[in-house]
Amino acid sequence: MTIDTLWYTRCPVPTASGIAHGLGTLAHAAAGAGLDFRILQDADAATALHHFDHQLPGLIREGGNVPALAARAAGAPTRLIGLTWVDEAQQILVAPTSDITSAADLAGRRIAIPAWAADGARSFPRAMALHGFSSTLALAGLTLADVVVVEVDVERTPEVRDSADLDRSDPGRSITTAGVAELRAGEVDAIYAKGARGRDAAREHGLRVAVDLDSATTPHGRVNNGTPRPITVHQQLLDDHPEVVEDFLVRSLDAAAWAATDLEGVRGLLARETFAEGPGVADAYGETLHVGLAPTLDAERLDLLAVQEQFLYTHGFLAGRVDVAAWADPAPLERATATARRTALPAGVVV
Numbered sequence: 271m272t273i274d275t276l277w278y279t280r281c282p283v284p285t286a287s288g289i290a291h292g293l294g295t296l297a298h299a300a301a302g303a304g305l306d307f308r309i310l311q312d313a314d315a316a317t318a319l320h321h322f323d324h325q326l327p328g329l330i331r332e333g334g335n336v337p338a339l340a341a342r343a344a345g346a347p348t349r350l351i352g353l354t355w356v357d358e359a360q361q362i363l364v365a366p367t368s369d370i371t372s373a374a375d376l377a378g379r380r381i382a383i384p385a386w387a388a389d390g391a392r393s394f395p396r397a398m399a400l401h402g403f404s405s406t407l408a409l410a411g412l413t414l415a416d417v418v419v420v421e422v423d424v425e426r427t428p429e430v431r432d433s434a435d436l437d438r439s440d441p442g443r444s445i446t447t448a449g450v451a452e453l454r455a456g457e458v459d460a461i462y463a464k465g466a467r468g469r470d471a472a473r474e475h476g477l478r479v480a481v482d483l484d485s486a487t488t489p490h491g492r493v494n495n496g497t498p499r500p501i502t503v504h505q506q507l508l509d510d511h512p513e514v515v516e517d518f519l520v521r522s523l524d525a526a527a528w529a530a531t532d533l534e535g536v537r538g539l540l541a542r543e544t545f546a547e548g549p550g551v552a553d554a555y556g557e558t559l560h561v562g563l564a565p566t567l568d569a570e571r572l573d574l575l576a577v578q579e580q581f582l583y584t585h586g587f588l589a590g591r592v593d594v595a596a597w598a599d600p601a602p603l604e605r606a607t608a609t610a611r612r613t614a615l616p617a618g619v620v621v
Contacts, residue, residue, distance in 0.1 A: 273328045273510050276300035276518075279310035279321045279430060281333030283465065283496055284356045284536075286563040287518070288332070290525035292539040299517040311430050321430040322391040324348050327506040330518055334495040335578055336398075336587060338502050340391035342597060343588040349508055349599040352501035352519065352565030353575060358465045360483040360492060362406050363472055365453060370460060370480045374410035376403075379459040381417045382449030384424035390587040395424050395448050397587050398495045402462035404581070405491045406481050420458045422449045447471040464496070489570075493578050498571045503602075512602065519565070519606035526564035527610075567600045 278296060280288045290296045291309070300307035310318050310329065320326040321333070324341040331338065332352075342348055364370045370379065381403050384395040400414070407413055447468055449461035454475060463471060472479065483492055501519075508515050529536045576594045583591055 271327055271506070273305065273507060275306040275308050275328045276303075276507070276511075276514055277308055277310050277313075277320075277326055277329040278518075279318075279329065279331045279333065281430075281496075281499075283333065283358065283499065284563065285332045285354065285499065286522040286526040286529065286565065287330075287501070289529055289536065289539050289563065290521045293525060293528070295521050295525065296518065299514055299521055302517060303511050303514045305511070305514065315429065318430050322389075324502060324504060327504050329507065330501065330503045330515065332501045332522075333499065334394050335498065335500050335575060336394035336495045336582060337391040338500045339579055339582055339592050340389070340588055342502075342592050343583075343590045344391075345589075347505040348502045348597075349505055350500050350567070350575075350594070350597045351503050351508075351515065351599055351602045352522075353498040353567060353571040354501075354563060354565050355489070355498045355571060355574075356496070356563065357484045357492060358496055359468055360402055360462070360464045360494060360497075361468055361472070361479050362402070362460050362481040362483075363453065363463050363468070363477040364460050364480045365456070366476050366478050368459065368478065368480070372410065373406050373408075373412065373481050373486075375480070376407060376410070376460060377412055377416050379417055380420045380457070382422045382452055382458040382461040383419050384448040385421045385426075387424060387426045387428065390582075390589070392426070392428055393587060394495050397582060397585070398464065399448065399462040400585055401494045401578070401581055402464070402483065403460075405483060405487060405493070406462075408491065409481070409486055420452070422452050422458070424448055450475060450477075453477065464494070489574060490577060493574050493581070495578075498575050498578075500575065501565055508599070508602070515602045516606045516609070519603055520610045523564055523606060523610040529563050565603060567598055567603055572598060 297307040310321055320329055322337045324331060324346040383399050386396060387393040404414060447463045449458055450471055452458045453461050503515055572594055579592050579594055582588050
């Protein structure tokens with residue numbers, strides 16, 4: 271199949287490529303090679319499904335590692351070309367009157383775990399909650415065997431859509447805060463939430479943070495769907511148009527460099543990217559978000575992704591094992607880093 275379009279997809283999270291898209295610079299990576307540039311979120315439902323299975327030859331994806339690892343385990347011909355790490359307010363939330371104030375207090379309590387979705391890739395809300403609670407319980411020497419798991423309803427076939435097409439009240443945003451209704455109804459004692467939407471949900475519903483994983487544990491204990499976050503590319507695009515993949519990474523590195531100079535501009539873009547309100551973005555990502563968006567493939571991040579791979583395989587999210595080191599191809603990022611222009615914003619760009 272001849273590739274005539276560079277497809278791009280991302281999750282509603284902080285990414286350098288998402289910022290580059292917001293600034294209007296990503297399309298240049300396709301134009302230089304005579305390719306069309308399209309956002310997967312704008313495609314029909316059948317095409318948009320490739321966000322999860324990565325079976326579209328012209329696709330570059332930056333997003334959660336659960337779908338990326340599940341796709342690779344299922345045989346998708348992808349390569350890992352970058353990893354980012356942005357701590358994004360991973361928290362255990364409880365009702366305002368709850369007596370749970372620490373990880374140890376979770377012993378014997380009911381925790382909300384989203385039900386399985388249509389497949390492992392789309393069951394990322396379940397994976398996030400399981401790993402978040404596992405890491406929290408480990409702080410007190412506990413495991414999932416020490417709590418009561420209550421499955422809560424979840425969208426079985428989540429869709430990817432552009433933030434511009436979503437109303438702020440769209441329930442699709444709640445995938446990062448599953449179980450809020452059950453917590454408010456007293457059916458569970460604690461939920462896992464993350465990111466700007468997690469902060470918004472806590473504020474909107476008067477929920478209390480019982481455990482803040484970002485401050486309570488090490489990077490190993492904060493490994494989850496978005497930490498680390500992979501950039502993956504279909505092998506055919508890498509084979510047929512390596513210069514496009516390199517330019518995509520250059521544009522992302524340029525965006526990360528710009529982000530380091532403009533915290534408020536980054537927050538404005540991320541409010542749209544994450545479907546969150548301004549205060550949620552500021553609370554979730556703090557004052558240093560904008561200085562750590564550039565991707566790498568260093569040994570530490572690869573090791574942390576391998577921790578996630580082990581967890582996902584153990585808990586049934588992967589069809590087989592993924593050799594993270596063999597999956598990674600550092601060459602495109604090495605070339606992009608060597609040639610990145612790190613230029614100022616194009617004339618006329620308004621954030």
